[in-house]
Amino acid sequence: MPSEPLFWQRFDICGRDFVDAGKASITIKGILREIGISPSLIRRAAIASYEAEMNVVLYATKGTMELRVTPKDIRVMVEDQGPGIPDIELAMQEGYSTASDEIREMGFGAGMGLSNIKKNADAFNIHSLVGKGTTLEITFRL
Amino acid sequence: MGEYFHSVRVVPERCIGRMACLKVCPTEAIRVRHGKAEILEDRCIDCGECARACRHSAIIPQTSSFTEFSEFKYTVALVSPVLYGQFRKDVLPSMILAGVRKVGFDDACDVARASEAVSAAIDEHLASYRGPLPLLSPFCPTIVRLIQARYPSLIDLLIPIDSPMEIAAREVRNKKMKELGLRRNEIGVIYLTPCPAKMVSIKYPPRKGASYIDGAIAISDIYRSLLSALGDMNNSTPEIEQPVTGMGLGWPVLGGQVSALRAESSLAVGGLGDVQRILDEIERGKLGDIQFVECHACAQGCCGGSLTVGDPYVTRGTILSLVARFGKAPCEDRGKIRELYQKRYFSLPGKIPSRPFAPLDKDIGKAIEKRKRIQETHDGLPQINCGACGAPTCLSFAEDVVLERAPLGDCVVLAARQARAAAHASPRLAAVGRC
Numbered sequence: 001m002p003s004e005p006l007f008w009q010r011f012d013i014c015g016r017d018f019v020d021a022g023k024a025s026i027t028i029k030g031i032l033r034e035i036g037i038s039p040s041l042i043r044r045a046a047i048a049s050y051e052a053e054m055n056v057v058l059y060a061t062k063g064t065m066e067l068r069v070t071p072k073d074i075r076v077m078v079e080d081q082g083p084g085i086p087d088i089e090l091a092m093q094e095g096y097s098t099a100s101d102e103i104r105e106m107g108f109g110a111g112m113g114l115s116n117i118k119k120n121a122d123a124f125n126i127h128s129l130v131g132k133g134t135t136l137e138i139t140f141r142l
Numbered sequence: 143m144g145e146y147f148h149s150v151r152v153v154p155e156r157c158i159g160r161m162a163c164l165k166v167c168p169t170e171a172i173r174v175r176h177g178k179a180e181i182l183e184d185r186c187i188d189c190g191e192c193a194r195a196c197r198h199s200a201i202i203p204q205t206s207s208f209t210e211f212s213e214f215k216y217t218v219a220l221v222s223p224v225l226y227g228q229f230r231k232d233v234l235p236s237m238i239l240a241g242v243r244k245v246g247f248d249d250a251c252d253v254a255r256a257s258e259a260v261s262a263a264i265d266e267h268l269a270s271y272r273g274p275l276p277l278l279s280p281f282c283p284t285i286v287r288l289i290q291a292r293y294p295s296l297i298d299l300l301i302p303i304d305s306p307m308e309i310a311a312r313e314v315r316n317k318k319m320k321e322l323g324l325r326r327n328e329i330g331v332i333y334l335t336p337c338p339a340k341m342v343s344i345k346y347p348p349r350k351g352a353s354y355i356d357g358a359i360a361i362s363d364i365y366r367s368l369l370s371a372l373g374d375m376n377n378s379t380p381e382i383e384q385p386v387t388g389m390g391l392g393w394p395v396l397g398g399q400v401s402a403l404r405a406e407s408s409l410a411v412g413g414l415g416d417v418q419r420i421l422d423e424i425e426r427g428k429l430g431d432i433q434f435v436e437c438h439a440c441a442q443g444c445c446g447g448s449l450t451v452g453d454p455y456v457t458r459g460t461i462l463s464l465v466a467r468f469g470k471a472p473c474e475d476r477g478k479i480r481e482l483y484q485k486r487y488f489s490l491p492g493k494i495p496s497r498p499f500a501p502l503d504k505d506i507g508k509a510i511e512k513r514k515r516i517q518e519t520h521d522g523l524p525q526i527n528c529g530a531c532g533a534p535t536c537l538s539f540a541e542d543v544v545l546e547r548a549p550l551g552d553c554v555v556l557a558a559r560q561a562r563a564a565a566h567a568s569p570r571l572a573a574v575g576r577c
Contacts, residue, residue, distance in 0.1 A: 004507075005507040005508070005510040005511045005514070006510065006514065007510045007511075007513045007514045007517070008514075009517060022422075026422055029422075031513060033292070033498070033499070033501075034501060034502050034509070034513055035501060035502060035506065035509045035510055035513050036501025036502065036503070036504070036506060036509050037506075039294040039295050039496065039498070040295065043295045043425060046422075046425065046426065047425075047426050047427060050426050069510055069513075070510065071506050071507045071510065142506070
């Protein structure tokens, strides 16, 4: 049986690198456009992957983001080495943020990131280990 | 007319394959094959960057020529303030309008006045608008095309107000029909354009319906004759002309639209790279606290259009000095504009369709497979984006290989590596090769 078509690509994300911040999610947007995904789904995937990417840039030392596209779904998986999230339920609430003043001054840290990811995704899984890091799995169904 | 009309075209006989155009194209629409540049039509957004880069006049924006308008009984040139900025500061707009009449048009009509009216109409629109923000300026046709192709979710943010050149064309045509007792098709209204994209929007407006303009002549095509006409005028008594004034004079400068508005929070962006960054931000739902974004494909706004003659910065300076002298006070009655706006005088009916670049395949499974093969091909390429293969980047070359538009052997770096490896494996053969 021929295997299902699958495209995947991994991106490295560097914590605190504000010059390249957002580039991975822009590349993801371009790839989805080339594949011919509908504009509304591209927009949702772009928003969610941008928020996920920025969380790594803002809070973690480093991380990776992986895009997997099949005819059934788009999955974005993010893994970072960072402080982790002690209370995920709390972090998921709109407006809750642990961002420093410095981050807020740059216009981030409004506490909308995770809830924004969830809002735009069809399925969302998050795991975190304090002191180790956080992993996200964001799924969009085609 | 199902296919998209392009103003920018390659003249193969003139192209000698130097590839200056290849890397400047913001949508990677150019390939050089067999020593000649080709444009991938569905990707071209008519920004004119390639035409500007070519030193052999091998990429020519198709604009109109004088002879095309000989069948009209009466011709009117629409003059944008960009033209005013192409001359020394002491050559006043009114003199330039007189010069345009001298070179063969029956009349010349200033567009800055309509720009001021459109600014006031945008103010009215912003004041009554309650939808998502920011709204986008729809006046750069290249940006509209970019949004149609890459940012379809932002189409509804384009303000549905007609451009100053269309408003001016409509008004002057109606006026001349009444004054001269001519029919609509007996009057030719011709825009003196700073860029090829305006020509496209005249031939094929993004919304359904026809343009009020019959054609566009490049500023660079008319400049010489205008210059000598102005020279002749200096030797004779200058004609008495109504001075050109108003808030619309600064429109072609980056930030000119914004500064003619009352809106408190607005933004002006120029250059396709920066515009795309801002549009990406807006698409993510950011910048919702801004009311209006003025976007230009050219970094200096219309002053830097590829069919202008003057240096964009000098043009900008000249226009700003005109603004300081003549553009500080409005020339139109605000109350009248409000009334006209409410009567939908400035409105553009109809929806702008999205025009996405073609996907890799209509079948999503096949498109995924192709994208995967593109990535694999790219992994095996040198990734130095040298362009020697005739594609602007290694990634676009990988795409060409997978879509069978180019053979992998076109990569000169790979070919050189293989030749070296072969020589290494068989020294005798290499020696033969050297003889």
